[in-house]
Each structure stands twice: as C-alpha cells, then as structure tokens.
Amino acid sequence: MAYDEVLAERVRELFAAEPDLTEKRMFGGLAFLLDGHMTVAVSGRGGLMARLDRDAAERLAAEGPAEPMEMRGRPMAGWLLVPPEALGSARQLGTWVERSIAFVRTLPPKR
Numbered sequence: 001m002a003y004d005e006v007l008a009e010r011v012r013e014l015f016a017a018e019p020d021l022t023e024k025r026m027f028g029g030l031a032f033l034l035d036g037h038m039t040v041a042v043s044g045r046g047g048l049m050a051r052l053d054r055d056a057a058e059r060l061a062a063e064g065p066a067e068p069m070e071m072r073g074r075p076m077a078g079w080l081l082v083p084p085e086a087l088g089s090a091r092q093l094g095t096w097v098e099r100s101i102a103f104v105r106t107l108p109p110k111r
Contacts, residue, residue: 003029003042007087011042014097020109027071036110039100048082050096052103066096078103 008030015021015032022033028044041049049069052060057078061068065086069079087093 003044004046004084007048007084007093008042010090010093011040011048011097014094018101034101034104035107037104037107039104040097043081045081047084048087048093048096050080050082050100052078052080052099053106054078056099056103 011032012023015034018034020035022036024031024033026038026041029041029049031038031041033039037051039051043049050066054077057068057080060066061080066080066082069076069081082096087096
C-alpha cells in the first residue's frame with residue numbers, strides 16, 4: 001500500500017518553517033527528518049508514525065488512539081502509529097507533529 005499523498009502534503013505544510021527538513025522514502029512511507037533525525041513518517045500502512053520520548057509514548061499509547069509501533073514484529077520504543085481517523089483535523093495532526101518536533105529538538109544534530 002502506498003502512503004497517503006494528501007496526509008504527506010498536510011505534514012509538509014506543518015514543517016514549512018523548518019530550515020533543516022529533509023524528506024526520505026522509507027519502509028513504504030515518507031519520512032520527515034530534522035537535523036538528520038526521523039521525526040514523523042506518513043506510513044505506507046496508513047496513518048502517521050510519530051517519534052516521542054519513550055515515557056510519553058507509553059503514556060499516550062495507554063490513552064489511545066495511537067498504538068506502539070512495531071516493525072517486522074519488533075517493538076520500536078518511542079514510536080507510535082497514529083491511525084488516520086485520529087488525524088482528521090489540522091489541530092489533531094498538528095498536535096502529533098509538534099510533539100515529535102519538540103522531542104527531536106532535544107537530540108543532537110546528526111550532521
């Protein structure tokens with residue numbers, strides 16, 4: 001399944017002010033990287049992969065609707081899969097993207 005082009009464009013608009021943004025096709029989706037760190041990705045399975053602090057990811061997964069992310073049956077600590085129905089409004093999507101940006105900004109640049 002190809003990633004959602006409309007969702008990708010909505011995410012792209014939220015990153016418009018970020019000078020160090022790169023996009024990369026990965027795992028059947030489209031990843032958005034800041035300073036070399038994958039921040040969010042429009043998943044080829046639908047929805048959005050969001051990168052967060054591990055504790056925050058666990059807390060938010062317990063609250064729903066996002067679920068812990070798995071790749072090839074292995075858990076990816078600090079990553080959540082947010083379903084498409086939880087991304088319908090600009091506010092909903094913006095909240096997830098902002099959370100991910102805030103976390104990635106705590107990491108040293110990879111360059």
